[in-house]
Amino acid sequence: MRDIRYPIEGVIYHPEERARGYLERSVWRPQTVGGVLRETASRCPERTALITDEGSLTFRELDELTDRLAAAMLRLGLRAPDRVIFQMGTTIETALALLACYKAGIVPVCSLPQHRQLEIGALIRQTGARGYFVQGDFGRADLPDFAAQMMADYPGVEHLIVARGSASQTGHAMGSMIDGMPLLQAREQLFGNEPGCEDVLSFQLSGGTTGSPKIIPRFHAEYLAHALACARRYRLDETERIIWALPLLHNAAQVYVLMPVIAMGVSAVLMPRVDVPRMMELIDQHRVTRAMSIGPIAPQIMAYPDLARHDLSSLRLFITMSAADHLERHLGVPCSNLFGITEGLLLGSPADAPDYVRHHTQGKSGCVEDEIVLLEPESETPVKPGEMGELCFRGPATLPGFFNAPDANARSFTAHGFYRTGDMMTAHVVDGDTFYTFGGRLRDNINRGGEKIGCEEVEALINTHPAVSEARLVAMPDPVYGEKGCIFIIPRPGSLAPSVPELGAFLVEKGLAKYKCPERVEHIDAFPVTKVGKLDKAALRTRIAQVLNREAAMRRESDDDQD
Template sequence: MAGIHYPIDGVNYGNPDVARRYLEEGAWIDSTFGEALQATARRIPDKLAFISDERSITFRALDELSTRFAAALFNLGLKPGSRALFQMGTTIDTVIALCACYRSGIVPVCSLPQYREVEIGKLAELSQPQAYFVQGDLGHFDLVGFAGRMCDMHPSLTRLIVARGTVPEGAHSMTALLESHTLETARTTLDAVRLGSEDVLSFQLSGGTTGVPKIIPRFHAEYLAHAAAWATHIHAGKSATVIWSLPLLHNAAHLYAIVPTILLGQTTVLMPKVDVVRMAQLIERHRVTHAVSIGPVAPQLMASPQVLESDLSSLKGFFCMSRADSLESFLGVPCSNLYGTTEGLLLGSAPDADAFIRHHTQGFSGCAFDEIMLLDPESERPVAPGEMGELCFRGPSSLRGYYNAPDINATALTGEGFFRSGDMMRAHDVDGVTCYSFEGRMRDNINRGGEKIGCEEVESFLSRHPAVLDAKLVAMPDPMYGEKGCAFIVARAGQPAPDVAQMIEFLTSQGLAKYKCPERIEVVDAFPLTRVGKVDKPAMRKWIADKLAAEVTAGA
């Protein structure tokens, strides 16, 4: 089963000798996602795979429904290697649709439901998808109508597939497609599909500073192994019950929730939206053992005393991006910081790890084959022990190259093939284990609750406003999301600068996703400059952080 059966132009498949070694040494799993689901369904057919308030689904039902849907997609003319844009929520339907694509070799382009004309347009131009999956009842925005307009604008998008909503003329109903095949006819149809474990599984997305989408191909063999290594690392696996409340298309959702469920047989509880009181109730009801917070979940928990009214004793571990010590003190269960990047590295620590590792570092990799170095960004030389350096890594799941992006790839990796994360870390030796603490970022972006916002991209949109002469966007601290965007604006002479609400209305009218819009505006006469005359963004970040701190003190 090893090998690349359906190569995609623009994908870097890496060195065949290295791939062979990874397979031989167990760093990759020589299987496909569909085979893993079939094997788990045979082993534990009646166990619940995914649970939600709307419905739950067993492994047998998930295997059968996704097989039927996969055959229907195949008969629509979508073949292995075809790309499909996804804008769907955290639901069982999304799981079925993803599993169907993975079974048939269709490659999901895992975009966010919040994306609008700017982001979807760029992704469509770059990936040339032939299909577009949308959820018809996701929030108040008319996602189906929006998808129809995008299909009209991008000729490659010839098939619109709608789940959970009114299906317009010319589009395809997910329900109708499912009903078009029996299990027997579906299996016969899919007999023609023979995927290789080194074929592309999905196109995941990476944030950047300029807003230009960067697509990260992930592959069956490495993705399965990556998720398995993480589950082992945090003492999860087949007996675990995990809860997930964030976007299901995220790389994080795949590695923490979807892939280990399919491969190992864990049960995952899905929440369509973040509601921390309901989360606590579901933890009690389903005896959840592991919870993961990427973004605002942990701060919201600590701000909601009602969550402590639920019995959380089943939790073996809660994993968050930062402040694990505070969360542990609040919840009374073991909590660990983690670090993850779609480019292929996961750092974390088990619930029984040393408290310093769990609370004051982001832990260490659970993959024995990962190589991690902290390098001087200018020279690519290793920094001295205890000093900060840029986190660089290579390993079985590490980025081999962004999709169809030779110019970006030329600078994304070091001369030795290590991916340059742009994140500054410090190494700590704890009883012979090297752990890493996050110290800051080199790149000009904002991490708003786990979603990366490229400052340069937003600045270009801010400057389109007729009252704005120039604008800069910087990160400001936020207790819930970690960071939010603050825009420093130089207004045109004689024109009043827009307030936040006016700017958001303008930016979204230009097709920018709302979550990228600044949430504070500071009007200035000029930007601070460094000694060499460049805009001093660190000074701007410090200024707004100090101003926010003073406002909190004054309001205390």
């Protein structure tokens, strides 16, 4: 019998027979997130769960406060499986709000504070949201006022809850809701109303860089097991302390941090924003054992000039998206590459994995039932061993389909149910295990007069240059070849970005074909990111195209003056 107590129209659920098999083989957990938190709070009530500069919470406090908030939401009029928009940063209040929703069966729509009318409007229309959580003190943005405007445009959104700020006339202060709900009454109200383990936990957003994000339903049983399989892959144990400085609403924050915290009893240090000097101080102060860079953190660490004054001896592993060898030499701490996708696959390697695996692959899955194939692009033909192909996967955590998106679902899966990632990978067999190396996006290349240049291949070499902290290659328009390569470089402190001839000589010496060498170098202080926190290469391409247009205009003006 299925444990779906609050079905949602438009959600594609895992077929019953498959779900039953996952539960029987223990690749799903027959529990809910709320139930697991209660068990952990009972086992280690006074252990610290979450740490911030503003204060900390024990597991007992985390469990009690989320019970009270969950019941307060039900008293307010929200009901499972209502959807609620989230625009909150990385704070204890965000963790409380998320976990309270998970306990009540209310489904967070994991948006970001940076999203505006187009994104939020589309998400409200797509999900039929009835509630709205905002953070009242997020930067210079007035999120309560923005939410009130959106609610005026979409009257179906009835309930506004404001954390870390006073409630507006149309909203409710989250702190007051908790204070007004006695614990005993809260637990009586929640009893019997909890979601089932196969119910939807949250609506995560796809990481696409164009158009409206697709909505990815994640489920209690699979999400818990997914996160714990990854934790096992990294040899994580309950003595660990993790640090996190990126959005807490991201899928990465949930699977790498929040789920292990509540399920294993590990502790997490939360930072409201990326601040490398403060991160180094917190690693030292709280004896952090695990750190992670998804996005801008690793390049900023590489450019940080005062690293030597911090004690990082507690760190057992630093996980990054790429260039782990580069970062490991800089930090003196074991580092490994990772790969993660919200649609349901996590690859990684622990600190004791061979150097080649940690530094030159993204690792492997921690789930024994994840199946991976590499296919020739736009086909269902597997590539030959050693060749690069599109990463496609299926398994216990693979989404069965995007929410209310039949066209996207028709395009996104193979005939055998493998999800097409659009990411290119190469498989490597080491000591009998298969590991995967990221080779770029299907369309992340440069077509230089018909010759294709893979950006990641060139970037990986340039990132080994002693003057380079981080580099990203994009296509720039060219009147003869159609496209040429432009490299954006963040130099190391005290260094200058190499010139085009210097960089070309360096790359040719490394063995790179000359036609692949970048033909323009641009200095940049920080890379632009999308609203979901991923590198925005489209913005870099736009930037260099605008620079070239300005230079062409100046040349034309100069020619006119000479005439």
